[in-house]
Amino acid sequence: MGNNTKEAYEEREEYEMSILDKISDKIIDGVALFINLIKRDWKKRNQSKIQEWKLMAYALNRSPPALLGLVIVIAYIILGIIGPYLASWPYDFFPVMYNSTSRLAAPGSNVFLNVTMVKNWHVIHYTTTVHYSIGSDLFGRDLLSVLLAGARTALVLDVFIILIGPTFGIILGLISGYHGGAIDEIIMRITDMFLAFPGLILAIALSAVLPGRIQNFLNYHPFAQTLVLKLFALEPRDVNNLGKLLAVFVALIIVWWPGYTRIARGSTLTERENLYVEAARAIGLSSRTIMFRHILPNIIGPILVMITMDFGNVILTEAGLSFLGLGAVPPIPDWGNLINQGAQYFPQAWWLVAFPGIVIVTVVLGWNLLGDGLRDILDPRTRRSMEFKVKKKSRTEGGESNA
Amino acid sequence: MAGLGKFLVRRGLTFVPTLIGVTLIVFIIAYVIPANPVRAWAGGEKATKAAVELIKAEYHLNQPWYDQYLFLIKGLFTNSLLDPLNQVPVFTNIGNRFIVTFQLALFAFFFVVLMGLPLGIISAIKRNSITDMVLRILALVFISTPIYVMAYLFIWVFFIHWNLTTLAGIPPAPPHQITHIPVIDSIITLNWSNFVEQVQRFWLPGFTLGIAAAGVLMRFTRNSFLEAYSRDSTLFLKAKGVPKSRLYRHVLKNALVPVITILALQFGGLLAGTPITETIFNLPGIGLYALQSVMYLDFPALIGVTFLYAIVFVTANLIADILYALVDPRVRF
Amino acid sequence: MPEPLIEIKNLSVYFYTYAGIVKAIEDVSFDIYRGETLALVGETGCGKSVTSRAITRLIESPGRIVNGQVIYHKDDGSKVDLLTLSDEEIREIRGNEIAYIFQDPHSSLDPLYTIGYQVGEAMEVHGKVKNIKEGITKAVNVLREVMLPDPENRVKNYPHELSGGMKQRVVIGVGIANNPRLLIADEPTTALDVTVQAQILDLLNELKKKYNATVLLITHNLGVVAETAQRVVVMYAGKIVEIGTVDQVFHNPLHPYTAALLKAVPNPLGEIETLESIPGTVPNLITPPTGCRFHPRCPFATQTCRTEVPSLKEIEPNHFVACHRY
């Protein structure tokens, strides 16, 4: 017994910092710096939090599926912003009006057009050739251009639905779980009612009945009209198609809150029992501060995962509704609607099902991969059980002192 | 099990407000929001004023809203509420179609269990390996693919290319009916030829409908297995010297407790998730009926269908609770 | 000269977590003598459980035994290094020759199987009984042995139908079912009510006497150590700081940490002293302090302490300490 242990520290295993680790460190430092601009001394007070974020990022960097998901999601967001400007042809230019062979043109084909149109009160004449790299739709529109323009429709619906529906649901859940009693009972009974509906049926019913009222509202509110047109990158003359598009938007918000209410309430109930809540109440913090400043950050992990995956689910459901002919109708560019067009001519016009299908699957899969990776990283239990591979052995002298 | 009766009554009572609420919500969606459904029922824009008035009187549409609502609910319970489109009582329509939907959900469920459970378990046992990564991505692909894209892909492969299914008509039920679910009856009565007919018509829509749920089940099973594996009791089993196969048997049994209850909910979800599948595969079930009732603003039918969906939801939850109590000795009613 | 049953040599276990490499135990060496009760003491998180589990390789990913030997002296006089055995060979030793009792009886047992099954299973998997049915029959005797009341009927109970103390008796029953050479009890009373703790300890002592078994008792209750153990191993932050007989360690603690630990609790062997908690906190084991790991909290720390790792030295017969003061 009593082996000599002087050599014990000389050879020390270390994780290799990959280039990704360095990038994520930079990003997190940047974010911290930014928050520091808004809140003074934030960085100083939250050193350990920043460190923890960096460590979580290292875990993410070691999960190839999650990274793939992240790349897809970033690409989707970028395309959603600049997609309409990348499209070679405007979404409301219908070649089929000038040459009927452009209807359902096969991938790779070229169609010659002799265009006569009215623009700014002038009649214009010109000829052009459209190259359909991945085919055309019923109106002879270049599928690639419509897909690019459709990214904006998808992204705007996606972001705003997730921003509104789940937020509303989480707030209700916090209130319900924190206050308990009659408030809880009422909120949860209403939530149950909405949960007892199959989401798709409720969304279908709402998308069918709402367009009239929404169109009416828009016709009386020109500012809202312009805003919506700008958001979706649509031309002013499409204003009469907005009712159906926004009906889907409202329908999905109504469908999307109850799940979050239930989750948020459940975790709030367990969190409420913790000592820190008792302490916060004892020093006289308001319910609102306790709920949003203290409870919410502690229950947000699983909810963030759910939100990430729901970004995909919203796309899926929205596309499902337009597949059924609800929501976006031509000329509004929409991925689900393209498949709706193609379905009637399947399998002849296979590209109208295949390419939008691939786009939808890819984007939804991206969100799901990212969400799945986040689940592993945000859950402290699985995070701790991840095993890191040792890449190299470096020789260092002793440990770093932390005396 | 003595408490089961009491438990059912207690649970049944808490569901009453849910059912009332659901029908109220549909009522609001159907009668308050849209401008004028009656015109559509009477035959669109060209409907005569007299016809419209007649329909209004028949469905109490010129009465206050609570009277309209009570009329609908009473009509549902006595099955005297007629579907304005074909003048058949709503629940008679639903009953006939429910058999198709139930059989579709049954086929889907078969595939869900067949794929979801074993793949989820394999994924968990081989955790953090390449196999696990591939299976996890596969499950996510299942979840991420729109059902209609999947449907057209499968139709192209299995119908157009290999002709392994029929896509038209509905095979007749076997002559001797016991459960009124054709495929089950054909098995019970050993009617082989009818069984084959049912399978040929239903396997592909069932497979399509089940794919996403199978992905969900794979993930749930994997997580549940790993959760059970990480418990102290598993370490204690190892410390006891229990061999691997037996260790996994313990873990699996523990993992299946939540999985079984999820299965009940998933079956409910499959029953309610059929609209698109039934549309594409041309199956006259509840989902298609619900879609048509929305398209034609046929709201008596829509109320009937959503009422049915709410009952399915409530029943699935109840069965999940009962199963939970049956498989876990810690839970009593 | 006492005869060793287990010799642990230079054992190191690391956890390769996302936050860094946790050096849970490093260079741990001590012997367990045949027939003795050896106490392993130290603050929570100092590596007691990891050490005891590493003996039969019960370390789960992300943990790995990175170095060391565990020499097991069999009854027939042969020696094996448990860390080099195949999975099947080590399985045959676990629960059979080296058995464990874990801290929390509520989570040790499988909730879905009867206690009779779980005790019987321990015998079945080591071929002591033909099948599980015979195992459950024999389990009645085992449960009587651990003084579970009414064992004939209790075998049919599920764990949730038993109180915490009764569950721990079942866990002990699983442990002794195969009459093991070494019983490792990892804080067997920590999760129990104070009133039940004494009963469980009495039971362990009785069983030990009856079977003349060797016990490795992990605890942070020094009173328990004084009552039941012959020798003590003191750990701090993943390293052994002192080894000696109970008498030596309690009356003549050499390591400043041991001395502080004894001051922190009412010493059952000496006069009751004032409670004086040890200043400072247990270091994290990802970047442990250099040199002597106790130096940030040690009142006697010198420059050497900060840079050089002290090795275990025998100061008096059988009394070892790892400290530069000696």
Ligand SMILES: Nc1ncnc2c1ncn2[C@@H]1O[C@H](COP(=O)(O)OP(=O)(O)O)[C@@H](O)[C@H]1O
């Ligand atoms: N699964 C694990 N992952 C990471 N670190 C672990 C794990 N298990 C134990 N450790 C580390 O090993 C050290 C010793 O733990 P343990 O042996 O359980 O302490 P105790 O002396 O309380 O029994 C702790 O500091 C802990 O951080």
Ligand code: SF4
């Ligand atoms: S080696 Fe130095 S720091 Fe460590 S216990 Fe001894 S005197 Fe204190």
Ligand SMILES: [Mg+2]
């Ligand atoms: Mg411990």
